[in-house]
Amino acid sequence: MNFDQIQEAKNFIEDKIEKTPEAGLILGSGLGSLAEEVDNVEYIPYKDIPHFPESTVKGHKGRLAIGTLEGKQVMAMQGRFHYYEGYSMKEVTLPVRVMQALGIDKVIVTNAAGGIDKNFSVGGLMLIQDHINFFGDNPLIGKNEDRFGTRFPDMTYAYNPELREVAKKAADQLSINLYEGVYMGVPGPSYETPAEINMARTLGASSVGMSTIPEVIVANHAGMKVLGISCITNMAAGILDKRLTHEEVQEVTTRVKEEFQQLVKTTLKQM
Ligand SMILES: O=P(O)(O)O[C@@H]1C[C@H](O)[C@@H](CO)O1
């Protein structure tokens, strides 16, 4: 994806909206219903946007929802793109570049993840403190576009400490027991083996998923503040003596929808 293609996508979106969004929302598997809460909403299907890929995964609607949420102008992605769909890292992260081009300077990234920390319960929400990139790839590989950001971006504060405090305060206000931990990202689409989960725990991971990290790297490159929230939709492979399914992932996100939406909305309001 080059600069001009991103400008083309940005111009297409800008022509359809009155107010420029100030915050981005990337809604993970089964978490897209929050986009239906957006007021004065303009829905733009990904297939209509120049150079946008299309969502191919169940639980990902495949459209932008742009409007007002908790008093903030937002651009919500109702469905994201995944490396395992066969998209390149550049394609997966194109929407973040478009957010940057629109002037968005903060993004909430959400996902469904497997719980590795044995103190986690299925249905819990985890505030992402940091991540471990196990994709074996990086969206910034290739010639650096200086208009996007620096060649070697710092990732020390990849999950913005101030935004994390806002989310923790929101969780307290809502009496939500918000976990905190490290998210490990792997390519997928197969779930992990029990041995891989034991390795991940040894390496310091609290949860595991197949997304989020490419978007967070690009968002940091773009100078955005990032907040990450995982919905723990299952215990990771081998922890319980049962198989993992995407159907269970979707069932759990549906079950915790209200709490997830309250946390994101309350946090957004106070950002
Ligand atoms: O898009 P996210 O990361 O929320 O979805 C996770 C990873 C896979 O897409 C899916 C597997 O069940 O859940």
Ligand SMILES: Nc1nc2[nH]cnc2c(=O)[nH]1
């Ligand atoms: N990689 C991975 N992604 C998930 N998304 C939801 N649950 C899981 C899981 O256990 N592993």
